[in-house]
Amino acid sequence: MTPSSEAPTQARGSAISVRDLRVSYGEREILHGISFDVCAGETLVILGGSGSGKSTLLRTLVGLERPTSGEIWLGGKNMATITPKELNDLRKTIGMSFQGSALFGSMTVGENVSLPLREHSPLDASTIEIMVRLKLDQVGLAGYENYMPAQLSGGMKKRAAVARAMSMDPQILFFDEPSAGLDPIIAAGIDELILKLKKAFGMTCVVVTHELPSAFLIGDRMILLDRGVIVANGTKDEIQSSTQPRVRQFLDRIAEPELEDELSYLQMLIGDESVVRK
Amino acid sequence: MAITDTVGRGTIDTLAYVGQLARLIARATVAVFTKTQGQGARYRRALHQAMAVGIEALPIISLITFFVGIILALQSAHELKRFGAMEFVPNAVALSLTRELGPLMTAIIVIGRSGSAFAAEIGTMKVSEEIDALETMALDPVRFLVAPKLVAMLIMMPCLTMWADFMGIVGGATFGILGAGFTFGSYFRATLDALLKEDIVTGLIKAFMFGLVITAVGCQEGFLTGLGSEQVGRSTTTAVVKSIFLVIVVDLAFTALFYFTSPS
Numbered sequence: 065m066t067p068s069s070e071a072p073t074q075a076r077g078s079a080i081s082v083r084d085l086r087v088s089y090g091e092r093e094i095l096h097g098i099s100f101d102v103c104a105g106e107t108l109v110i111l112g113g114s115g116s117g118k119s120t121l122l123r124t125l126v127g128l129e130r131p132t133s134g135e136i137w138l139g140g141k142n143m144a145t146i147t148p149k150e151l152n153d154l155r156k157t158i159g160m161s162f163q164g165s166a167l168f169g170s171m172t173v174g175e176n177v178s179l180p181l182r183e184h185s186p187l188d189a190s191t192i193e194i195m196v197r198l199k200l201d202q203v204g205l206a207g208y209e210n211y212m213p214a215q216l217s218g219g220m221k222k223r224a225a226v227a228r229a230m231s232m233d234p235q236i237l238f239f240d241e242p243s244a245g246l247d248p249i250i251a252a253g254i255d256e257l258i259l260k261l262k263k264a265f266g267m268t269c270v271v272v273t274h275e276l277p278s279a280f281l282i283g284d285r286m287i288l289l290d291r292g293v294i295v296a297n298g299t300k301d302e303i304q305s306s307t308q309p310r311v312r313q314f315l316d317r318i319a320e321p322e323l324e325d326e327l328s329y330l331q332m333l334i335g336d337e338s339v340v341r342k
Numbered sequence: 343m344a345i346t347d348t349v350g351r352g353t354i355d356t357l358a359y360v361g362q363l364a365r366l367i368a369r370a371t372v373a374v375f376t377k378t379q380g381q382g383a384r385y386r387r388a389l390h391q392a393m394a395v396g397i398e399a400l401p402i403i404s405l406i407t408f409f410v411g412i413i414l415a416l417q418s419a420h421e422l423k424r425f426g427a428m429e430f431v432p433n434a435v436a437l438s439l440t441r442e443l444g445p446l447m448t449a450i451i452v453i454g455r456s457g458s459a460f461a462a463e464i465g466t467m468k469v470s471e472e473i474d475a476l477e478t479m480a481l482d483p484v485r486f487l488v489a490p491k492l493v494a495m496l497i498m499m500p501c502l503t504m505w506a507d508f509m510g511i512v513g514g515a516t517f518g519i520l521g522a523g524f525t526f527g528s529y530f531r532a533t534l535d536a537l538l539k540e541d542i543v544t545g546l547i548k549a550f551m552f553g554l555v556i557t558a559v560g561c562q563e564g565f566l567t568g569l570g571s572e573q574v575g576r577s578t579t580t581a582v583v584k585s586i587f588l589v590i591v592v593d594l595a596f597t598a599l600f601y602f603t604s605p606s
Contacts, residue, residue, distance in 0.1 A: 128478070166474065
């Protein structure tokens with residue numbers, strides 16, 4: 065599909081529309097022509113195993129990777145043909161929380177959260193300070209403005225990252241593995257935070273995760289990626305009741321079968337798609 | 343054929359790398375002179391960088407160039423003594439320092455301290471997705487990270503070089519007074535008589551260019567860091583090695599330029 069300047073294929077009421085998206089790293093194609101929509105105000109969970117392409121998809125949605133072909137409609141703009149200035153303007157309306165939190169180690173928590181406001185808004189310093197306290201309070205980190213990121217626990221860093229992502233009151237929030245590396249109690253706290261923010265602000269959220277309990281708690285709809293293609297797309301119940309073999313293997317946590325045949329093992333190593341599975 | 347292929351590829355890769363450095367410096371220069379929101383914070387970052395690049399380097403630069411001054415005086419005296427021309431020791435020390443060794447020694451020390459630190463800082467940020475975080479917040483990493491470093495380096499390198507020249511001359515004077523029969527006043531009078539304005543200016547121009555190279559290579563290697571903490575170490579080492587090499591190349595180019603353009 066050739067990129068277009070209008071949005072003929074963007075679904076009505078959708079915050080994000082993806083059509084026939086292909087992304088490659090050099091010669092290697094990672095996403096093979098995927099299409100889906102994210103409705104305004106809903107939480108879409110992108111599920112998938114390691115190497116399925118979910119991180120690549122997330123990075124492409126926020127403009128960190130360029131599509132090889134296809135369209136991504138976000139905020140009325142096609143990310144495949146957007147100019148750098150338009151991309152910058154669009155990024156002021158979205159927020160992203162990274163897997164490792166990506167807080168700037170040389171700044172305090174308060175400075176991290178206030179950075180987008182200081183750089184992009186005309187607010188004075190005292191107003192920004194109030195906004196920072198408000199955002200930190202919303203994520204349960206009231207009073208931590210002057211702490212350095214190194215002084216925080218893993219869960220607190222994630223919360224601070226969410227506060228920073230929210231500082232410009234974005235329309236869409238992206239989360240990359242929000243529960244990764246956290247113990248179940250802290251992970252549950254992050255899930256509750258996402259649910260609370262969605263309920264309070266009606267934000268559209270896109271969450272990449274492979275944590276099934278978290279996904280089914282916070283997601284309204286889900287897509288399951290497997291080796292760069294969408295194998296399932298639907299509500300929680302539709303995904304849960306799917307009989308598609310790869311979906312069932314993922315949801316039921318069934319390991320890949322051992323390859324006993326030497327030829328099959330060799331074919332698997334060289335990436336032959338015709339390997340026969342038992 | 344394999345040798346010519348290797349040389350050809352190496353030449354093209356080197357030219358492409360120099361092009362990348364030039365592009366980075368051009369973007370950073372534009373960022374310095376473009377007025378935007380948050381400018382106050384950038385000035386504070388530039389000041390912080392200037393302290394780290396300049397003020398904190400003073401002790402080590404003082405010590406090293408003081409010793410270099412003594413070494414130059416000793417080596418000069420060793421030969422000049424044979425011709426009964428010891429009165430030219432201040433000339434040899436002053437001219438060698440201001441035209442060449444002052445800027446070069448300063449650049450090498452700054453590479454080790456600051457060039458490597460730039461690569462390590464930006465490389466670590468790349469590995470922990472902080473560069474990506476900047477981009478998703480619509481903040482240009484070059485404006486945010488490179489521009490303050492460039493301003494700090496271009497101000498501090500000439501200043502550090504002048505201080506290095508002074509400390510080297512003091513080192514030479516130490517030998518001159520203790521081992522060559524000079525007095526404090528006679529040594530420094532001889533030094534001032536030997537120096538022309540162009541001796542100092544050429545050295546400062548070199549220092550300015552060295553500052554550009556050190557900033558560009560340190561930051562570029564940081565941005566090119568691959569995944570993993572091991573790659574940060576690799577980037578830091580590469581930044582130091584490439585910076586030293588390019589500083590020598592720039593030194594050669596400008597020395598030749600000054601030689602062929604100076605009035606005889």
